[in-house]
Amino acid sequence: MNNELLILIKSIERNCHSQEIKLSDILRQCKSxxxxxxxxxxxxxxxxxxxGYPExxxxxxYRIIDNVPLFGDLIGNHFGNIVTIKKTPIEVDxxxxxxxxxILHRFPFRxxxxxxxxxxxxxxxxxLRFPLPQSILPYLETGYSDTSLVIAYRIISVNLIAGILDTIKTRILDFTLEIQDLQLDLEYDNSNTIDSIFKEFILKSPNIYYINTIHSVGSMNQNPGNFSVGGSVSGNVNNVQGDNNRAVQGDNNQAVLGDNNQVTQQNQVGADTGESLTKEDVVKLLAQLETLIQGAELPADTKEEVIEDLSAAKKATDKEEPNxxxxxERLGTVAETLEKTSKGVEAxxxxxxxxxxxxxxxxxWLGVAAGSHLLGL
Known part of the structure; x- marks a missing residue:
């Protein structure tokens, strides 16, 4: 991992443990x-x-508080005397x-x-009290006769608001720890790793729409369906989204949203291609896969089998004339093993x-020269 990146990530981690560092300062580090x-x-x-979040x-x-209680202040006549009753629980008609x-019992913090x-x-x-609009008062019930509802409001504990800030800080901490645990070269390989880590540890949701729409098509982790590379693959397929999609020959085919799409030849000049990878880049990617498998909580026999195949693939690639x-072939075996394991083992x-x-x-990259091979991805 790039030394400058590692120093920044470790600094963010340390600051998440400190009560003296403001969360806004930690977030600015995350922005960097x-x-x-x-x-x-x-x-x-x-x-x-x-x-803040626009409407x-x-x-x-984590920014939405549910089951918020409603209260109101009442004014009424009690044997000729004007009385005020504060903080009375109220119900909705x-x-x-x-x-x-x-909606009335839910409070979003933007x-x-x-x-x-x-x-x-x-x-x-x-x-803390958060007043309800006056227009809602006729639809609220107090349970008291001969009284008028002067103001209605939601009451939220400051502990719940503090919990929002603590959640943000904890998720940032989890994010930085997971990055370090994977021990991958993130500066080189960010599109292949950061997306899944971010969604799992920061958002804890893959479906927040503004995240999905703004992210570049180069991030392959946004492929929620079955991605198939087949036939004679002689170009770089960037991102196909949906179920049962199949990518075939062509350079720099772009994102397709939906199900059962077939991406056909479409060339774009100047875009990043699989051919732009060097042999050293590919060996480095295979080494990253080995590191990932070695640190994973997989069955011992599965781990041994996958590492053996990756090692063989790396050796075959690292020759003066790559085989x-x-x-x-070995990479296809790795893909098959890992896919099967993903269906039976949580890790x-x-x-x-x-x-x-x-x-x-x-x-x-291998398919550029290897010609025809099918990886069941």
Whole structure:
């Protein structure tokens, strides 16, 4: 791993353990990391956390508080005296649609992290009040007769807001630890690894739409379906999304969204191709796969088998005149073994998610000269 990147990642990790470092400062470090890795979703997520989430942007689930209680302040006449009843639990008129009732009991925090911290610091007690609009008051019930509802509000514990900030910091920590645990050259190979780690440890969701739409098509980890490289592959297929898609001959075929698509020949001048990889690049990718397998919690016999095949593929590639046919055969065995393991071993799913795009990249390079081979990916 690049030494400058490693120093930055370790600094972020240390700061996540400190109570003295502001979360906004940690996020700015993450922004630097996003730029050094050239990984757009990380930069986008950090920006939203630093400046706040616009109304038209989907919120991560950790920023939404559900089952928020409703309270109100009442004023009424008690034997000729004006009385005020504060912090009275209130209910919503049952004639209102259920989904509208759920919205009233749900509070989304779109504020930036500095503003959330300010809420906590300025709280006079352990709860904060968030008023409801006056237009909703006629639809609220207090259970008291001869009283009027003056104001209604939601009450949220400051501990819940602190929990949002703590969740962000913990997810950043998990993200940095996982990157270090994989021990991959991220500066070289970020499109093949960071995407799955980011979604698993930061978002904990693969479906937040702004992340999927802004990410470049070069990230193979965004392939949620069955990716097949077959026939005579003589170009670089960047990203095919959907189920049962098949990529065939051509240079720099681009992303296709949907099911049962077939990508055919389409050349683009100036785009990155499998041919741009050198033999040294491919050997390095195979070595990364070995490192990944060695550190994975896979059955011992499976691990031994895969490492043996990877070692053979690396040796065949690293010859003065690479034996691409033999390397591709061994790589196909690796792909088959890892895919089977992913269906029966929990740790295997994670390994396959990371390994699959690397294997596709190597197979594409091998296929340029090897001619015809089928990898069941």
């Amino acid at each position: 990391l996003g730029y050094k890795l050239n990984y757009i979703p990380l930069k986008t997520w950090v920006n939203y956390e630093l400046i 038209d942007i989907e919120l991560p689930q 049952p004639r209102i649609l259920k989904e509208h009732i759920e 504020n930036n992290v500095a503003n959330l911290q300010s809420m906590i610091d300025s709280a006079n007690n352990q709860v 691409k046919q033999r390397a591709l 295997g799913q994670k390994v396959w998610t990371i390994a699959k795009p690397i294997i596709v990249k190597v197979a594409t």
